[in-house]
Amino acid sequence: MxxxxxxxxxxxxxxILMTKRSDFEVWCLPGGHVDPGESVAETAVRETRxxxxxxxxxxxxxxxxxxxxxxxxxxxxxxxxxxxxxxLKPQAAEVLAIDTFSPDALPDLxxxxxxxxxxxxxxxxxxxxxxFEVIPTExxxxxxxxxxxxxxxxxxxxxxxxxxxxxxxxxRVKRLL
Numbered sequence: 001m002x003x004x005x006x007x008x009x010x011x012x013x014x015x016i017l018m019t020k021r022s023d024f025e026v027w028c029l030p031g032g033h034v035d036p037g038e039s040v041a042e043t044a045v046r047e048t049r050x051x052x053x054x055x056x057x058x059x060x061x062x063x064x065x066x067x068x069x070x071x072x073x074x075x076x077x078x079x080x081x082x083x084x085x086x087x088l089k090p091q092a093a094e095v096l097a098i099d100t101f102s103p104d105a106l107p108d109l110x111x112x113x114x115x116x117x118x119x120x121x122x123x124x125x126x127x128x129x130x131x132f133e134v135i136p137t138e139x140x141x142x143x144x145x146x147x148x149x150x151x152x153x154x155x156x157x158x159x160x161x162x163x164x165x166x167x168x169x170x171x172r173v174k175r176l177l
Contacts, residue, residue: 001072002074002075003033003073003074004033004034004040004074004075005032005033005034005043005074005075005076005077006031006032006034006040006041006044006047006076006078006079007028007029007030007044007065007076007077007078007114007117008030008031008044008047008048008058008081009029009062009078009079009080009081009117009118009121009122010048010052010054010056010081010082010083011080011082011121011122012083012100014102014103014122015101015102016029016100016106016118016122017030017052017098017099017100018030018098018100018101018107018110019052019090019094019095019096019097019098020095020096020097020098020099021095021096022093022094022095022096022157023094023147023150023157024150024157024158024161024165025096025109025156025157025161026107026109026110026111026158026161027101027106027107027110028110028111028114029078029111029114029117029118030047030048030051030052031043031044031047031051032050032051040077041058041079043077044058044077044079044081045081048081050091051090051091051094051095052088052089052090052091052095052098053086053087053089053091054083054086054087054088055083055084055085055086056082056083057081057082057084058079058080058081059079059080059081059082060080060124060126061077061079061126061127062078062079062080062117062120062121062125062126062128063077063078063117063120063125063126063127063128064076064077064078064128065113065116065117065128065130065132066130066131066132067113067133067134068131068133068134069133069134072141076117078117078120078121078128080121103118103122109158109161109162111165112165112166113132116132128175129175129176130174130176131176133174134165138164146164149164150164
């Protein structure tokens with residue numbers, strides 16, 4: 001099964017805006033899955049407004065970042081954007097914190113596949129195509145199943161993230177364009 005989503009790189013003063021997710025307590029770019037009847041660009045704008053409270057103007061399409069592994073493939077479309085309104089406010093259900101980071105001081109505990117997206121956004125890349133392949137030793141088929149596994153694990157949210165997303169299999173990264 002494939003899922004399509006969008007992520008957003010908001011860069012100001014050479015720093016990138018990131019959110020700390022409540023489910024795994026790790027840092028990532030704002031973003032989410034496309035809703036029915038919505039374009040990937042509309043998703044980027046909506047998810048940014050929902051997760052961080054900002055209205056943004058998309059300034060550049062950076063690339064497509066495909067994460068393959070387990071029972072599903074996720075195609076994330078990354079856009080660079082600039083704020084045009086709103087106020088920073090974390091979405092209560094999903095976001096623990098919002099902060100900005102310089103490229104040489106990114107948080108250690110963050111989605112590993114977002115590191116390439118951030119590098120590309122900061123370096124002015126357009127039209128990048130990357131494939132991140134994870135050959136997991138333990139597979140789940142849905143987000144509820146993943147959260148159930150997390151609850152049974154006895155690990156903290158960030159420890160579970162490291163176990164499941166960073167250590168659970170073989171990782172390969174390949175630039176296609």
